[in-house]
Amino acid sequence: MTDPIRIAVDGGGSGCRMVLRHGDQRVEVSGGPANVTSAPERSIENLQAGLASLAAAAGLDWADLLEARVCMGLAGVLDDTDRMRVAASFPDFLHLRVEDDRAIALRGAFLNSGTGAVAGIGTGSYVGVMTGGQARFAGGWGFALGDEASGAWLGREAYRAALSAYDGSGQASDFTENLLQHGPADLMRRAAQMSAPEFAELAPDVAGAARAGDVVAADLMSRGADYLHRTLLQLGWTEDVPLALMGGLGATYVEFLPRPMQIALAERDGSPLDGAFAYTAEMP
Structure with missing residues (x-):
């Protein structure tokens, strides 16, 4: 045949x-x-x-x-x-x-093996767990309703953090000051016209500032990592199940993940x- x-x-x-x-x-x-x-x-x-x-x-x-x-x-x-x-x-x-x-x-x-977990983090985000060939997923609902930890989410949350710092209700840092260099009105006007991919363009700057020690940027990365961890646990992930990071921002999160997730990281088949x-x- x-x-x-x-x-x-x-x-x-x-x-x-x-x-x-x-x-x-x-x-x-x-x-x-x-x-x-x-x-x-x-x-x-x-x-x-x-x-x-x-x-x-x-x-x-x-x-x-x-x-x-x-x-x-x-x-x-x-x-x-x-x-x-x-x-x-x-x-x-x-x-x-x-x-x-x-x-x-x-x-x-x-x-x-038919057993493992993934966290897909790019402009959007999702997590999935497969055991015994059966798959379960969370996330992937799009920027309007979800995509926590994603590049678009990081960009939007960075803008929000900057405006909170300006109002005095949030912490200020070099990163938020840089975002506000043309004033809060300019920030708001730009955000009103931005798509998810455009927000995601800011994500590498968030990660870079976090690695350099900026407290606001580090908090954003930690919040994203915490979401990934909590959601994987809700899907039934355990520390003995290998985890692969996917998407353009997957590797960016490694140092911000909880230690059990770092230990479980594995190469994809x-x-x-x-x-x-x-x-x-x-x-x-």
Whole structure:
């Protein structure tokens, strides 16, 4: 029997990666954002365009993809309604599985043992725990309602801390003074126009100031680390379960984590794309 084409998609709010495997062939392309909650129509368009590019790069026609084993791990997949909406946009695909991006990240991180935990910290955030192949998640609800410890959260909380310092209800520091150098009104005007990614651009400055000893910045990092710790415990994480930090800010948190979390830190077995391919291997 000929090996089927297998396709893994890792779709996020800033872009997506797609990989096709067929025998010894491996082809990868990048595509536009794919968050099916915040931008459903644009996400579908980007996924369709990305898959067309993937087929072309592999020397295939669109029709060749219809029997492929495809797993899409996409940001913003919150429930079965989202899964069915995406699947309905690819009605001719015979073997399509739609997951949220947290699921493929967690599975890929612990491909070998099926046991471990992840804290994904970028512009947004989430945590997940997998034991015995069963996964549980918390977070990932977006900037408006959550994403604690994330880059966007750190940026917003830094602005809040600066305004509290100005009012006298919070502690002042060199970091807050720097944010207030053009006055609180300027800070407020800028914040009113900022998106989550724009707030997240401040996160490296928060972490850098914290490492340099700024008390306000250090408090923000400690609050984020405490959220990650508490939420992992609520999901059933224990100190003997390996923990992988993911996302652009994952490594930034290491020195601020409680000691048990630092001890549990482990390298990932694989990537989110590897997790998606693991799902395709289970398809008939």
